[in-house]
Amino acid sequence: MRMEAILAIAASGPEAAEADAARLAAQGVGALCAFVPQAALAQRLAVNEPAEAGGVVMLLPSLANPLAVARTVHAAWPQAYLLIVRAEDDLPRLRRDLGIAPMLGRQWSLAAVAEPELTTALRQALASSRQRRQLRTTLASANARLRETHAVSLGEYHRLVTSEHHLSNFLRHSQAAVLGLDAAGTVLFWSEGAAELLGVTVRRALGRPLAELGDWAREIVQAATSLAPEHPRQLVEQMVHLGGQERALEAMLLLTPAVAAGARGTSVVLRDVTARRRAQDQLREANLQLQRLVSERTEALEKSQLALLQVQKLEAIGKLTGGVAHDFNNVLQVIGSNLQLLQPLVQDAGESERLLRAALAAVDRGARLSSQLLAFARRQPLDPVPLNVGRKLHEMDDLLRRSLGEHIEVESSLAAGLWTTLADGGQLENVILNLAINARDAMPEGGRLTLEAANVVLDEEYTRTVPDLTPGQYVMLAVSDTGQGMPPEVAAQAFEPFFTTKPEGKGTGLGLSMAYGFAKQSGGHIRIYSEPGQGTTVKLYLPRSFEKEVIPPRHPTGPVQGGSETILVVEDDLAVQAVVVATLQSLGYRVLRASDAQAALSILQSGVHVDLLFTDVVMPGPLRSPELAQRARQLVPGIAVLFTSGYTQNAIVHGGRLDPGVELLSKPYRQEDLARKVRHLLLLHRQQARTPKPAEPAEQADEPSSPAGALRVLLVEDEAELREVTQQMLELLGCRVQAVASAEAADAALRAGSFHLLLTDISLPGRSGLELAREARALNPEMQVVVSSGYGKADTDADTWNLPKPYGLPELQSLIERVQATVA
Template identity: 55%
Template structure:
């Protein structure tokens, strides 16, 4: 390198001028004058170069650069000249330290468009450089520094990036346009609205980059609108099970009202969202939504069909381009939906027109058939009407006949029963009377069957379980049918209750079973089935008078000879029978038919000659709980000392019934009609029971007589009797609730039981429902609102069970385990005891001994002795006491309490 007196050549270089100053002391290499020739040579080359260059020399890599390099870091010039490399570029030293070390190790390096985060104008900004690092050697050949030739390419890099982004956007727009066009083509070609909207939503998710999208159909419900989820994309539909319709809030309103596009970079910050009482913010469990984009889908006529909704869990994910694409997609979807609707409407109209044309064709083809069917239906209706009129006529005839016939039978029966007492020692006379009474019974049964067929018998329907009733009849049926008949009973599980008269159900089953026995000539198999059944409208149309609905069906099937169709058609007619003369009346099936019809049910015969017969009795289903069926048959056929008023217009009947009641111990008053009976009642006579015929001449009818009697004598009991009740106390074929009826003709035993039953029931009602005091303040009867019982029983389990049953029956119960404890309880009872129920065989003090002490202290106590013996203990000592044989039923226990309450002594 040429030297010019130790100085740099003259020139206009700023850096050269600075280097010529003798005061410049480069870090680690000293003043310029002391630099080695190799450094001076390379420095002169760098300074005179027009390309940005620098040299870093010496142990501290003193930084020497040229004028072209100043533009790279104007803020660091001129302070950087001669300073250590690491100090000059402290902000980028961590990035360049490896490059410097590699160069000092003798490696030449070249970097193109390297990103360098550089501190400029008070902040770090990204810059890009293309540069080379070359190792420099000193005079001894050792690497002593670095030569860098560089060029800043920031503008070029950014320009290329902008170009690339522009190209990407162009490609994206082209792809978006292609996607919109493909979606539009698919949407336009689709005629199914469900598939159409699904295509639109799928395309929208692809266009916008949304995580999920949906189409909600706008439905006008007349109350502000409702919105139905039609299509969903990006998530499983289960996420919307709890949110099938968006809330009608301010953020949804613009879409469903068609105002325009709603786009939000963060829906949670949108002032329209979450400000609608009572709601606040996003519902619990909803998909996370931050970015939100919604576009209305509007029909040609301006009506809003629905809306396309898209969401993303990250904010600011939807661009202007995405919004523009969705607007185009929504427009195409609206046109396609309109077209699909028009096509669908046209298809429906065409289908309706075709259907109408087809119906017209079929109508023309089947006109003759329909006319014939109409004629047949009319004939069936006329036949049903004629049958109904015939049944009505027969019913009126049988009713009138039954009334007079039963009165005659009652006179005959009553007198025969009274006569039987006079011929006790005459065996031949007794036999004749017995034969005559049997004939009376057959006549009564005949009259009853006629009434049943004519639907004139007074039914007492209850809510019953027919399966239980049939099972209870099993032994009786086997005895009635004989050992040669095999009986099988099948009751379906889950059997419904039915509403029917239990006694008539039993009677119907017995009739059917006996008919089957006769059809099998006394040997074969009888199957009884009880199950649930439903008769539909189709069955009802083909069986006039049968209402469609739910029934309980009782089916009786035999293995007998069966019946041909012509016999089946006549089987229900009265007096029709295929049996030999004298073997049957022909009224058994007629009775079953009348009972079924009167009960609102139906009966049907299925039979073929030689193949047995099945008779199905359908009784209407009841949704009520099963009734507890109380019967007076177990009431002893005993008399009493009460006063009975008999109102009967038939002189013969009146005479016999008065004599029978007198013979039973009652004091009897009599009246020939209702008006006469009322006169007796108003005379002030004490009357316990009004026994009145239902049908009597005169303006005052029996029900009105009973009402007026109760007004004047609130504690009077009423018992009706009749051979035919008409409609005075029977309505809809059913005995009015709360009434008691004894049908004519009746036996002395039936009369005794019924009268005793009615009187006991009335006594219980008097005890539980006391009569208010009259105006004079004197009680009509001394009664208590609720009976209080003392139960004395040493067996713990019997005592607990009996006490629970008594409480269920409505009584107050005090328990004692011995006679001694019973005496203590009697003395300490403040309210007083009405009735004692005592076990006879008590340990220690016996039941009778305890009862004697109790009666001595409290003479008006009612007494019931519970025992396994058949006689009352020392009956003469305990007047009015009642025997309760063990084991006893609930009904027997209740009946004993009621009788004891009535018969207890008056103190």
């Protein structure tokens, strides 16, 4: 506390005055006070001495009527600060009296005589008095300057004083946090807003160094000392702890030099900018997040653009290779067909036969290359069926081990409950085989090949960078090796046709491109993961199918058969047309020919009977092949239609798949392929043209319904369509057939008549086909029993034959021949 005199008024009695003096001396403030007894107060008031006392008048506890004395002092010295000091127990009564007493001005306060309240009240009183004195000094200086230029009236002077008084009161009671400091950093002014914001009362703050009021004040004091007339302003923002919370505090400091030499009232305005700082931090974080998002999206966009460019490049190459494959297949067809026509003429001719076989092998190799080109170009006609990838891998196990050799260890990891996928089984086998061979070539010193199959879900995050791939459920097939691996630049080109890192003559560079085309055409995706020295993994994703698995029929075997039916050949390439006509004529067929669809339509319209239309897909002229086929079915009911092409375009293939009901023989094909396909279609249409016969009553089972000596067959099958078509094929083979749908109906038929053969499905409603087979054996030991199963070879008795599904006419023919041999 600064050594300034305080006018202390005590009671006139010596004992009371001495008691007051002793209290003040005990608290260390006695030396600051000039004691005046109440009896001498009138004299002091008359000479107007409060300015010499520093403007603070303290009324001591010994005064019997302090309010009366306070009113007297205020009337004489209205600018003086009144500090009424009382004993602790006397304060409540005095506060009540002050509530009804006349106002004593704004510069007064009430305090207890006890420490520390009295000391705090003195600090506040002195600081307030000092501030008002400085303001009056400043105002007087300003008035003096004004008087130097023009005279100031007494009324103007009073208005200025009143304005200063109102400004001071406004700042003191404002909610704004305003404070004033002297040159030493002592608090001269402290608004109620500052008390509320900082949690420091006005009494505690006034007259004390600002640095003692909290850690938050040190930076403000340091900034205040650095202010100078050339830099009178400074903004300070800091994080502080107020009320147990971390808050952002902004301080605006303004230097106001005083008139007195060397003096400087620093004004400070404080604001709580926590909300603004939090908003700025959130905005900054949002900007950072936006920048990260933009960076990620930009990176994803760049990847998508690169992927799109790669797809566009592969599409362009695909269109080129598709057109080339069409003409190449026609050339191969002519070469291959002529070589096969020559084959019977050079049998046992030594060197000529060897050269012919070599030429045919070259044609086969060219056909495989062409097929791979079409697969990459997504022009390969697919015939997808619901299949199980795990079953396909099991079926290929022997083939893979033979192809890879003994120095390659093969492992399989198949997840339980694999989903069904819709894919072309033959093309899938080619893809797996090509991937396995590529892996083998990457491990010349041996290694391990791992085949994996699992169910996966590809989300939008994954598919965003893959054009034409939709999120959803997929069946994943992975082929991994422990070979040399590939650097990124090689992996990026791996799917391009004819790109290969193998030595010249060791690879065509079409294996991976064929796999790529198959994946895309099947609605899936393929990806390579590889690092040099770490091996390679190729993952193939095929869309999940919710259809039941279908096991495709086996390829027909046995000798090639011809016939005497009439076939119309429509082919614009005259060389291909000539060899096709020669091939069919060599098989005994009557052949008509046309070079375009319009000429073929004219032949059909002439009324000539045609059993089968064999037409190329890509034909010149306005009439397209599918339209020709439709007109042919209208003109010749029951006609069979077989398409052929080396490049299907979109005529009979949509979405990479053959249209329903379309039969296609892809170029180039062998004579054997053509003969079997033609014979199969002619037999199939003959069966469909026949009117189904009603089931014969059990008691007429032995009556002749087919040529004498025909086998009597009891067919038990609960699926109506399969039962009907099997009956038709057996009857086509010359059998007398009674077809029933259940084991109970079969029991009745077996007890009513005799049969050479019982052909029963293994899964029947109510009872197993194996049980029916045993009972049938007991009834007729001479009868042959055959069990058919869709699960492969069934676990039957030793004397029961197996017929795995699916079966066709060749399998049934072989079965009937075996039964006939036993009957004979």
